[in-house]
Amino acid sequence: MKLTVAAIQMDIELGNPKENIKRASKRIEQAAENKPDVIVLPELWTTGYDLERLDVIGDANGEEIKRIMSSLARQYKVNIVAGSVAKKTDKGIFNTLYAFNRKGEMTGEYSKLHLIRLMQEEKFISPGSSKGNFMLENVPAAGVICYDIRFPEWIRAHILDGASILFVPAEWPSQRLTHWRNLLITRAIENQCYVVGCNRVGSDKNNTFAGHTMVIDPWGEIVAEAGGEEETILYAEISTDLVEEVRTRIPVFEDRRPEFY
Numbered sequence: 694m695k696l697t698v699a700a701i702q703m704d705i706e707l708g709n710p711k712e713n714i715k716r717a718s719k720r721i722e723q724a725a726e727n728k729p730d731v732i733v734l735p736e737l738w739t740t741g742y743d744l745e746r747l748d749v750i751g752d753a754n755g756e757e758i759k760r761i762m763s764s765l766a767r768q769y770k771v772n773i774v775a776g777s778v779a780k781k782t783d784k785g786i787f788n789t790l791y792a793f794n795r796k797g798e799m800t801g802e803y804s805k806l807h808l809i810r811l812m813q814e815e816k817f818i819s820p821g822s823s824k825g826n827f828m829l830e831n832v833p834a835a836g837v838i839c840y841d842i843r844f845p846e847w848i849r850a851h852i853l854d855g856a857s858i859l860f861v862p863a864e865w866p867s868q869r870l871t872h873w874r875n876l877l878i879t880r881a882i883e884n885q886c887y888v889v890g891c892n893r894v895g896s897d898k899n900n901t902f903a904g905h906t907m908v909i910d911p912w913g914e915i916v917a918e919a920g921g922e923e924e925t926i927l928y929a930e931i932s933t934d935l936v937e938e939v940r941t942r943i944p945v946f947e948d949r950r951p952e953f954y
């Protein structure tokens with residue numbers, strides 16, 4: 694099966710959900726003109742890392758974003774991996790990814806498990822507690838968020854649950870671009886899966902962000918990669934047959950020795 698991905702590499706206006714929702718909706722409309730199978734957004738794209746104000750500008754139970762994204766998915770008959778947003782609940786604020794199918798039904802929800810202390814995320818956001826596997830058409834997929842890719846055991850857990858495409862919305866800073874590119878490529882090689890990393894561009898008061906939205910195939914080859922500064926929509930084709938081919942050629946999953954790990 695072949696799927697076309699459109700990953701939206703956008704700038705985010707700090708603390709301004711209204712403006713960011715307008716921008717992202719416009720980008721989704723643009724991407725939909727090329728009839729991709731799935732559209733992807735970056736991490737915390739409604740608010741940016743305006744952590745101190747998330748209790749005011751976060752989305753109560755994610756309701757507004759779920760409504761808008763579900764309606765866009767239905768309108769354009771496209772799957773949407775709606776990046777992540779700050780979800781306010783009575784148990785705390787979560788950094789939560791949502792996925793929708795072409796009918797606008799929610800197919801996945803995942804709250805970031807690993808919070809990045811370097812950016813003080815843990816002071817304002819509560820960690821999730823479950824995996825991000827979901828079905829994309831008939832293909833098992835998973836979503837994790839940004840810093841999560843530094844934890845190979847967490848990614849492997851999703852792959853062992855069947856995922857053959859890993860979506861990674863991010864707000865990854867430029868100083869660590871080398872880590873972003875190498876971690877994504879390595880996760881693709883070791884798990885013999887597609888990796889779609891969707892990062893933002895632009896700056897906030899603390900960081901400049903790296904862009905370099907990428908799609909990597911299960912052999913570790915870069916199928917498409919955006920630049921580091923421009924807003925763009927990155928298109929790439931995914932072939933699930935290649936996942937099977939690579940896993941047959943080097944049967945890593947059959948050769949594992951988990952009794953020793």
Ligand SMILES: O=C(O)CCC(=O)C(=O)O
Binds near residue numbers: 839866872
């Ligand atoms: O791990 C990193 O270097 C960056 C992670 C990050 O920016 C995030 O999780 O938002």
